Amino acid sequence: MHEIRTGFGDVLKRQLELAERNYELLADHGVRAVNVMGAIGSGKTTLILRLAERLRARGLRVGAIAGDVAGDDDFKKFQAAGLPSALINTEDQCHLDPHRVRHALQEFPLAEVDVLFVENVGNLVCPADFPLGCEQEVVVISVTEGDDMVRKHPKIFAQTDVVTINKLDLAEVVGVNPQRLVEDYRRVNPHGRVVLTDAKSGRGVEELLSALGLAE
Amino acid sequence: MHEIRTGFGDVLKRQLELAERNYELLADHGVRAVNVMGAIGSGKTTLILRLAERLRARGLRVGAIAGDVAGDDDFKKFQAAGLPSALINTEDQCHLDPHRVRHALQEFPLAEVDVLFVENVGNLVCPADFPLGCEQEVVVISVTEGDDMVRKHPKIFAQTDVVTINKLDLAEVVGVNPQRLVEDYRRVNPHGRVVLTDAKSGRGVEELLSALGLAE
Numbered sequence: 423m424h425e426i427r428t429g430f431g432d433v434l435k436r437q438l439e440l441a442e443r444n445y446e447l448l449a450d451h452g453v454r455a456v457n458v459m460g461a462i463g464s465g466k467t468t469l470i471l472r473l474a475e476r477l478r479a480r481g482l483r484v485g486a487i488a489g490d491v492a493g494d495d496d497f498k499k500f501q502a503a504g505l506p507s508a509l510i511n512t513e514d515q516c517h518l519d520p521h522r523v524r525h526a527l528q529e530f531p532l533a534e535v536d537v538l539f540v541e542n543v544g545n546l547v548c549p550a551d552f553p554l555g556c557e558q559e560v561v562v563i564s565v566t567e568g569d570d571m572v573r574k575h576p577k578i579f580a581q582t583d584v585v586t587i588n589k590l591d592l593a594e595v596v597g598v599n600p601q602r603l604v605e606d607y608r609r610v611n612p613h614g615r616v617v618l619t620d621a622k623s624g625r626g627v628e629e630l631l632s633a634l635g636l637a638e
Numbered sequence: 639m640h641e642i643r644t645g646f647g648d649v650l651k652r653q654l655e656l657a658e659r660n661y662e663l664l665a666d667h668g669v670r671a672v673n674v675m676g677a678i679g680s681g682k683t684t685l686i687l688r689l690a691e692r693l694r695a696r697g698l699r700v701g702a703i704a705g706d707v708a709g710d711d712d713f714k715k716f717q718a719a720g721l722p723s724a725l726i727n728t729e730d731q732c733h734l735d736p737h738r739v740r741h742a743l744q745e746f747p748l749a750e751v752d753v754l755f756v757e758n759v760g761n762l763v764c765p766a767d768f769p770l771g772c773e774q775e776v777v778v779i780s781v782t783e784g785d786d787m788v789r790k791h792p793k794i795f796a797q798t799d800v801v802t803i804n805k806l807d808l809a810e811v812v813g814v815n816p817q818r819l820v821e822d823y824r825r826v827n828p829h830g831r832v833v834l835t836d837a838k839s840g841r842g843v844e845e846l847l848s849a850l851g852l853a854e
Contacts, residue, residue, distance in 0.1 A: 463783025491762075491790055491791055493789040493790045495789060495790065515763075548764075566782040566805075566812075573711060576709075592811065592812070596782075
């Protein structure tokens with residue numbers, strides 16, 4: 423393990439450089455990108471589809487990149503919605519990294535989109551360590567995960583300035599108080615914005631768009 | 639850590655050796671250990687508590703190790719239930735590894751337990767790569783995660799012979815057909831056992847105990 427620890431700082435530095443190059447590539451094409459993180463099943467895909475509907479209703483062109491360990495379920499959903507989209511299967515890797523995202527961006531029709539959602543692998547730990555070069559980041563929590571999500575993963579919440587607490591309509595059924603999550607988040611990130619959503623019904627999606635600076 | 643491909647084979651070999659030492663330590667004390675894996679919020683803790691109740695009703699002594707990136711919510715639940723228990727906070731690591739588990743075992747009152755549940759970090763990717771030395775492994779899925787969980791993580795399901803599909807009572811509310819998960823699992827692991835549970839109500843817990851070889 424020792425030699426790996428020695429080299430890990432270099433790996434992170436390299437990731438940051440790659441992320442910066444992605445940021446520039448996106449900026450060159452006038453694309454605003456959002457890194458959408460959150461655990462498996464938190465509702466990231468549905469939320470992206472809802473956000474995309476509202477952006478397209480405003481005349482904006484929206485694309486999506488689906489990041490998953492395996493499978494193409496989310497990618498197919500983006501395609502079915504008519505979004506220019508790409509799939510990144512990470513195989514053994516539990517997070518997207520800027521190198522893989524760069525390859526996807528290089529083949530993506532960036533000239534045809536204004537907003538690009540990058541759906542990260544479902545995981546609340548490692549995506550926090552790998553910036554992708556997106557101008558915005560959001561973490562999606564589902565109330566079905568329990569009220570201890572923030573306490574269990576303080577790092578990703580401390581460094582992410584937009585959080586959405588999703589599947590709000592199930593809060594009562596699962597006996598979770600969303601305010602507990604809100605309070606825990608404010609404790610680790612007093613300046614962050616937190617939005618309550620229910621992606622299926624569309625509740626809160628407009629506020630989330632606003633929190634991401636995409637509403638205007 | 640997974641980026642560092644050079645040397646990773648050696649790391650895995652070392653992990654396997656450490657896992658074997660844990661296995662021997664547990665066997666020396668006559669402790670049967672179960673590595674409980676699954677995504678965040680899949681219901682691992684509640685399921686362990688239900689299994690523990692039934693084992694204790696049979697006169698068996700049960701302990702638990704709570705693995706989390708941060709926080710002590712699950713550990714406190716084990717303590718409140720009167721189980722000898724330990725907490726492993728992995729900080730930046732998205733999975734338990736046999737080295738950390740070994741340290742926990744060395745301080746654990748192994749002579750006072752017959753069955754030990756080791757609750758892994760909530761993540762469906764990396765725990766698959768790190769054997770802990772437990773004689774049994776189980777992956778917990780919650781229906782609230784969607785019906786694509788197995789397709790997105792074939793590896794962990796292919797190598798784990800007991801799977802439980804939990805929060806069954808919410809299947810209708812979230813519009814997920816558990817049979818889809820069962821079929822996907824059978825496709826990647828034809829010899830595995832799959833049990834439908836609802837940990838909160840106790841439904842299916844007896845079958846799970848049986849699937850884990852702990853019912854007799």
